[in-house]
Amino acid sequence: xxxxxxxxxxxxxxxxxxxxxxxxxxxxxxxxxxxxxxxxxxxxxxxxxxxxxxxxxxxxxxxxxxxxxxxxxxxxxxxxxxxxxxxxxxxxxxxxxxxxxxxxxxxxxxxxxxxxxxxxxxxxxxxxxxxx
Amino acid sequence: xxxxxxxxxxxxxxxxxxxxxxxxxxxxxxxxxxxxxxxxxxxxxxxxxxxxxxxxxxxxxxxxxxxxxxxxxxxxxxxxxxxxxxxxxxxxxxxxxxxxxxxxxxxxxxxxxxxxxxxxxxxxxxxxxxxxxxxxxxxxxxxxxxxx
Numbered sequence: 631x632x633x634x635x636x637x638x639x640x641x642x643x644x645x646x647x648x649x650x651x652x653x654x655x656x657x658x659x660x661x662x663x664x665x666x667x668x669x670x671x672x673x674x675x676x677x678x679x680x681x682x683x684x685x686x687x688x689x690x691x692x693x694x695x696x697x698x699x700x701x702x703x704x705x706x707x708x709x710x711x712x713x714x715x716x717x718x719x720x721x722x723x724x725x726x727x728x729x730x731x732x733x734x735x736x737x738x739x740x741x742x743x744x745x746x747x748x749x750x751x752x753x754x755x756x757x758x759x760x761x762x
Numbered sequence: 763x764x765x766x767x768x769x770x771x772x773x774x775x776x777x778x779x780x781x782x783x784x785x786x787x788x789x790x791x792x793x794x795x796x797x798x799x800x801x802x803x804x805x806x807x808x809x810x811x812x813x814x815x816x817x818x819x820x821x822x823x824x825x826x827x828x829x830x831x832x833x834x835x836x837x838x839x840x841x842x843x844x845x846x847x848x849x850x851x852x853x854x855x856x857x858x859x860x861x862x863x864x865x866x867x868x869x870x871x872x873x874x875x876x877x878x879x880x881x882x883x884x885x886x887x888x889x890x891x892x893x894x895x896x897x898x899x900x901x902x903x904x905x906x907x908x909x910x
C-alpha cells in the first residue's frame with residue numbers, strides 16, 4: 631500500500647541520572663493533550679508488569695516508571711532484534727495547577743493513560759467586558 | 763547456533779542487562795539465518811527468538827486492542843496487521859504527539875523447518891507473542907555416545 635507507513639523510533643535511554651538496578655532504562659513515547667479542565671498523557675509501555683508501575687507527582691515533577699516483565703523472556707535466545715527491551719522511565723515538569731489528589735491512571739493494552747485534573751482556581755475564566 | 767538462553771532466575775541481579783546485551787548482538791542483523799523481515803523501522807517492531815521448541819516472535823503493539831489485531835499465515839508468510847487508535851477527548855489540543863496512529867501491516871518470511879499449521883498467537887499488555895514450533899523431524903535429536 632502507498633499510504634504513509636507508521637514508523638517506529640528507536641528507544642532513547644532515560645537520562646544520565648542512574649538508577650540502582652542494572653540494565654538500561656528507556657523513555658516511553660508519549661502524547662500530551664490539554665483541555666480547559668485537565669491535562670492528559672498517554673505513554674507506550676508495552677510488556678510492563680502492572681505491579682511495577684509507579685506514578686508520582688512531587689514538587690511539580692511528574693514521574694512515570696514501570697519494569698518490563700522479564701519472565702516473558704525465559705528460555706529465549708535472540709535471533710533478530712528491532713526493538714530494545716528494558717524498563718521505562720520518564721519525567722515531566724507539570725504546572726502547579728494540577729490537582730495531585732485527583733490524578734487518574736489506567737494501563738490498557740500496554741498504554742498508560744493519565745488524567746491530571748486542574749485545580750478549580752486554575753481553570754481559564756472568561757472576563758466579561760461591559761460597555762458603559 | 764546460539765549458546766545463550768535467557769534464564770533470569772540464574773542471574774537475578776544482571777539478568778536484564780545480559781538480555782539487553784544479547785539483543786544488541788541480534789540488532790537488525792541483515793541475514794539472521796532464514797529470517798527476512800521486510801521494512802524494519804516500520805510499526806510494529808519485531809524481535810525474533812528461538813526456544814527449545816521453535817521460534818518465538820514478539821511484537822510491540824501498544825494501544826492496539828486485541829480485536830483490532832490480525833495474524834494470518836499463508837504458506838511460509840506470517841502477516842501481522844491491525845489498527846492503532848490514539849483517542850483524545852474533545853475540545854483540547856496536543857502539546858506532544860510521539861505516538862503514531864493508523865493502520866499497519868507487516869509480513870515475515872518463516873524458515874523452512876517450521877510447522878506453520880501449529881502457529882499460536884497470544885496477546886498481553888500490548889505485546890503480541892507468536893510461537894511457531896519446529897517440525898518434529900527438525901528438532902534436535904540426542905545421539906548417544908557409546909564407549910568404545
